[in-house]
Amino acid sequence: MTAAARIRDTAIELFGREGFGVGLRAIAEEAGVSLGLIRHHFGSKEGLRRACDDHAMGHLQELQAEQVGAGEKTATLLDQLAAIEDYRPFVRYFLQVLRSGDGPASLLIDRLTASTLEYLEAGVAKGMFKPSIDPPARARFLVLMKLGAMVLQHALAGDADDAYDRYIDVAALPGLELYTQGLLTDDTLLDGYLRQREGSSEETAARHERDPS
Amino acid sequence: MTAAARIRDTAIELFGREGFGVGLRAIAEEAGVSLGLIRHHFGSKEGLRRACDDHAMGHLQELQAEQVGAGEKTATLLDQLAAIEDYRPFVRYFLQVLRSGDGPASLLIDRLTASTLEYLEAGVAKGMFKPSIDPPARARFLVLMKLGAMVLQHALAGDADDAYDRYIDVAALPGLELYTQGLLTDDTLLDGYLRQREGSSEETAARHERDPS
DNA sequence: TCACGGGCTATACGCACGTATAATACGTTA
DNA sequence: TAACGTATTATACGTGCGTATAGCCCGTGA
Known part of the structure; x- marks a missing residue:
């Protein structure tokens, strides 16, 4: 393996384990090269x-293309990745990217949202999932919640190696329960929100009628 | 207001806006004091x-005591705080604490979980929420998801001031929908998980029977 | 009146970081 | 063989950080 690749992989490993605040000298030492070589490459x-x-994004896209339509259970793409030991460094890296918020964080979320939407719609067609009033919004919301919980759990665990397993332990039952039966006993809150939204959007439409700015 | 209090408030503001990486000199300048005074106090x-x-934790506890049982809708305590302009600095600070993962992050989550559990159980008693197989796990799960999504949204927004409002915009409808109708059309996944869990816990019990270590 | 202590400042120390530069080792090509 | 570019290193520069120290200002009590 070329030294540049070794540096890159070490960086992904260390960035993932300790965050982007980690120093270049630590990466250099871990990769067995000098500080200057990092800068050179x-x-x-x-x-x-x-x-x-x-x-990392390349790996994700590659796997996304491979496994399209292969998912069966309620697992997201990142779940599938985390289940495979070899990909955990990438998962850790992605969680740090999300945690930092900058760089390709939005891109990552957009991609996972897209694949989730695809997966959800396929499930709806098969009669497995209930249809949604706003499918893209639902997909994005689910991704945001899921990733958020993973990020949080990861941060709390002090970036320990078994953070993902612990997340599964605490999230499996309540998640399935929520997905199966929901939380509310009736539709009044949702209906109320929908009526209110309709009202305000009509107002907006009326305003635009008068002054289409 | 005493200088020490001004330093503390400024620090909460700056830590909340820019994270704990912010320098003491920036805090000192913003608070209008010298660097040494921070160290002195x-x-x-x-x-x-x-x-x-x-x-910040004191404020939270104070409000928690005030509003006990006052919640009506599906809003968590942090939601109620974020809705009040004056408390946004604290909300931002809490989000940074969660994001950093260290310090009182687990304590914060534990407290919010406790108040959420209380709130959920009251709702169950009133027939508003469906009962859960494992109420504490459900409360913790909901808190983890909710806070995680908030942290993520906050990180993505580059710590902009309207991050919370944008979170409400994207989360309100899908959240209500999920809480109202769930996601899955039948119970097979949940039942399957419960059966499997029962089996493995029986195995565990049997193992403990033989070798109670 | 004078010593004293706490609020407060100015300045400096040491360190780790990212960056920059110069030099060395070495395989490839003319 | 000689020239050259690439991989690689050692060393130094400048900066910002948290920390440390010495001293000033001033109200208070003996």
Whole structure:
């Protein structure tokens, strides 16, 4: 393996375990190279970060293409990745990206939302999932909740290796229960919200009628 | 207002807006004091951090005691706080605490879980919420998802001021929908999980029977 | 009146970081 | 063989950080 690739992989590992605050010297030592070589190959810390992003995103896209339509249960793509030991460094890296918020975080969320939407719609067609009033919004919401919980759990666990397993332990039952039976006993809150939204959107439409700015 | 209090409030504001990586010099300038005074009053950066934690947690507890049982809709305590302009700095600070994962993050989650559990059980008693197989696990799960989504949204928005409002916009409808009707059309997944769990816990019990370590 | 202590400041120390530069080792090509 | 570019290293620079120290200002009590 070329030294540049080794540096990149080490960086993904260390960024994932300790966050992007980790120093280049630590990465250099862990990779068994000098500090200068990192700079030689990647130009700057941000350059190294970009290379890590590209590499990780490439892996994600690759797997996304492979497993399209292969999912059966309620597992998201990141779940499937985390279940495979070899991909855990990437999952950890992605969680750090999300936690930092910058860089390709929105891109990552958009991609996972898209694949989730696809998966949900297929499930709706098969009669497995209930239809939604606003399918894209539902997909995004579910992704946001799921990833958020994973990020949080990961942060709480002090980035321990078994953070993902512990997440599964605490989330499996309540998640299935919520997905199966919901939480509310009647529709009044949802109906109320829908009526209110309809009202305000009509107001908005009326305003636009008068002054279409 | 005493200078120490001004430093503390400024620190909560800046830590909340820019994260705990912010320098003491920036805090000192914003508070209109010298760098040394922070050290004089709080000993170290960690001391200042502790003072901020205590102050924010105190506010939370205070409000928690005030509003016990006052909640009506599906809003968590942090929602109620975020809705009041004056408390947004505290909400931002709490989100940063959760994001960092260290310090009182678990304590914060435990407290919110406890109040959520209380709220859920009251709702179950009133026939508003469906009962759960494992109420504490459900409460913790809901808190983890909700807070996680908030943290994520906050991180994505680059800590913009309207992050919370944008969160409400995207989460209100899908959230109500999920809470009202669930996601799955039948109970097979949940039943399957329960059967499997029962089986493995019987195995565990049997193992403990033989070798109660 | 004078010593004293706490609020407060100015300045400096040491460290870790990302960055920059110069030099070395080495395989490839003319 | 000689020239050259690439991989790689060692060392130094500048900066911002948290921390440390010495001293000033001033109200208070003996």
